[in-house]
Amino acid sequence: MVMDKLGDSLQGALRKLIGAGRIDENIVNEVVKDIQRALLTSDVNVKMVMEMSKRIKERSLKEAPAKGSDPREHVVKIVYEEMVAIMGQGANIELKPQTIMMVGLQGSGKTTSVAKLARFFQKKGLKVAVIGADNFRPGAYQQLKTLSEKLNIFFYGEENEKDAVGIVNRGMKEIEKYDVKIIDTAGRHALEADLIAEMEAINEAAKPDQKFLVLDAAIGQLAGQQAKAFNDAVGVTGIIITKLDGTAKGGGALSAVSETGAPIAFIGTGETPDAFEKFDTDRFISRLLGMGDLQSLLEKVQESMKETELDVDNIMKGKFTLNDMYAQLEAMNKMGPLKQVMSMLPLGSMGLGGAKLSDKDLDATSEKMKYYKVIMDSMTAAERDDPKIISAGRISRISMGSGRSSEEIRELLKYHKTMQNAFKNFAGKGGGRNMQKMMKKGGMGGGNPGGNFPF
Ligand SMILES: Nc1nc2c(ncn2[C@@H]2O[C@H](COP(=O)(O)OP(=O)(O)OP(=O)(O)O)[C@@H](O)[C@H]2O)c(=O)[nH]1
Ligand SMILES: [Mg+2]
Known part of the structure; x- marks a missing residue:
């Protein structure tokens, strides 16, 4: 595509925005900085870039999203409109002699x-x-x-x-x-x-x-x-x-x-x-920003957020049950490979990535999800709630019930432990409050139906 370098950078910035748990000044500033860098690299005039940045920031933080619209979607729309504004309207070409x-x-x-x-x-x-x-x-x-x-x-x-x-x-x-x-x-x-x-x-x-x-x-x-x-x-x-x-x-x-x-x-x-x-300015900019792709990413994020019901307060206290883990895996799998999602989301850079999850740990494919589900169905509610009580004897019993090997059950338990530790680390580093904020419903302008973060 024409100008794909500029397009890639702008799309990267907007993906970051969509992956953000909630829209606040920090994320808007970060995204605006990325947009500035992209436009300046493409030789757009500095003054024009600065004025545009100012408008994006002001509008993103002040304007309330339209009723029922997602705050992230709202900011993407503002960026789109401001990009259209700096390119101006195309000429009117008439098909006549x-x-x-x-x-x-x-x-x-x-x-x-x-x-x-x-x-x-x-x-x-x-x-x-x-x-x-x-x-x-x-x-x-x-x-x-x-x-x-x-x-x-x-x-x-x-x-x-x-x-x-x-x-x-x-x-x-x-x-x-x-x-x-x-x-x-x-x-x-x-x-x-x-x-x-x-x-x-x-x-x-x-x-x-x-x-x-x-x-x-x-x-x-x-x-x-x-x-x-x-x-x-x-x-x-x-x-x-x-x-x-x-x-x-x-x-x-x-x-x-x-x-x-x-x-x-x-x-x-x-x-x-x-x-x-x-x-045609509108068409040109929507292609440059990859609006179609962004829209489907946004929908995936929204969908996964809506369906994930985690007990945030408990998780922050270090209580991270197998049910929580399963819900979180399910949400992540809907959005694509976990590793890719992690790198897209600000959480990845805020400490969870720093908890040193290896590629193998993150490799929660939908294949694994299937047997994790079978294994979990063979556990008692008490075991799912507190997997620490699962002894060697219980592992054999779960293995018999689910038809999966003891190794696979240990792998699931290890995965759970890793995730639990990651959350603990994150909360311990003072990320807890941020995370809680991210996970709470709300976001800009109040009525955000999908403001929960999938973790
Ligand atoms: N890659 C690319 N090359 C183009 C494009 N438009 C024109 N060119 C090339 O640019 C060169 C100059 O194009 P011309 O159309 O001859 O330019 P001109 O303005 O008529 O030049 P003069 O008549 O000498 O003033 C040619 O080699 C074209 O093939 C374009 O959109 N993309
Ligand atoms: Mg010529």
């Missing part, structure tokens, strides 16, 4: 984008023709001619003709009958006087409905200045950001242009004619 003129600096991707744009409208059923008005760079004529022919797009050009405006005048007459007319123009190293003069002259001759500025995403934040300069010089109706597939600075380019007021119309995501898409 129109003339489009491309402008931009040398090598930004104008000619490639002319072909992509032609293909876009062609696929929507419109008749498209292009005019090659770049008489500046040798080879420009042939480049667009070849691209157009491959796509079955009508091409008008005059090889070796130096007068770009003349080409446009004659070309516009020639392609009069076509629905969508796209004019490719020459680029320059910089926005110089002769480039501005030429753009103005072609503008006058063709009277385009749209003037699309083509910018290379690799310039990052500088996209903002370029957009402003071109907009001031000739008026830009939409921006095409190209080469988003090849840079880590895409966030900078996308966010910087939003400040100029010229909306992003399309993005280029590769060299082929189909590596191009209409820029």
Whole structure:
């Protein structure tokens, strides 16, 4: 995917948020810090990042979640909205007859984008023709001619003709009958006087409905200045950001242009004619944040929390029965492999991870769960409540009753002991109060139906 590095970092931050037992200032600060780091790495302007962070923090802690909505979901929504806000709304592209003129600096991707744009409208059923008005760079004529022919797009050009405006005048007459007319123009190293003069002259001759500025995403934040300069010089109706597939600075380019007021119309995501898409901010951001995946993670967490009824007070006093362990394992298994869940949740970093559970200890697969359940069913209620009373003789009896080996029963008891010690350690380290807070119903804004932590 395009900008997957930024996407990965942002998704990591939001996963942390969803895994949090409750939403408080600490977790919001931590997640906002991760988001800041991700955006700055993607070249988003520092001031923009700071302002956005401030808004996310304020809104997360002040705004009450909508009735019945989970506070974690609420914060994810705030992050989403603020991300949409810094990218700005995409341009409105109409599927009707129109003339489009491309402008931009040398090598930004104008000619490639002319072909992509032609293909876009062609696929929507419109008749498209292009005019090659770049008489500046040798080879420009042939480049667009070849691209157009491959796509079955009508091409008008005059090889070796130096007068770009003349080409446009004659070309516009020639392609009069076509629905969508796209004019490719020459680029320059910089926005110089002769480039501005030429753009103005072609503008006058063709009277385009749209003037699309083509910018290379690799310039990052500088996209903002370029957009402003071109907009001031000739008026830009939409921006095409190209080469988003090849840079880590895409966030900078996308966010910087939003400040100029010229909306992003399309993005280029590769060299082929189909590596191009209409820029739709909502869709782009939800894909970047992996909203679908986050939603299913959130649902899993909510579900497991709802179904887990642990006696928190007793556990904190060191009483951790086999029933508690089973409920906890069941909850964890619903969320995926225990190890993975542990690393996702803040608890992992708060001390429980520090209790040195080995991979083997954590390897509570659903396979094991099945026979743990059978073994536990063969125990008495008193044994489940206090496994210490299970002697060697009782192990043999449970083994007979459950059809599982004594070894497997000892393994279950050892697993229980390890978990119990981990909880004791955690409570002893002063984590107890935090944990209790996390486990208590509540969270932000009161009415949180699923605020229990699965432990
Ligand atoms: N990876 C990738 N390459 C692109 C994209 N858009 C354009 N390119 C490449 O960028 C290079 C320059 O593209 P052109 O379309 O020729 O750029 P131009 O603005 O017309 O250049 P001049 O006419 O010289 O001003 C070519 O090698 C294209 O294949 C894109 O979205 N992704
Ligand atoms: Mg070109």
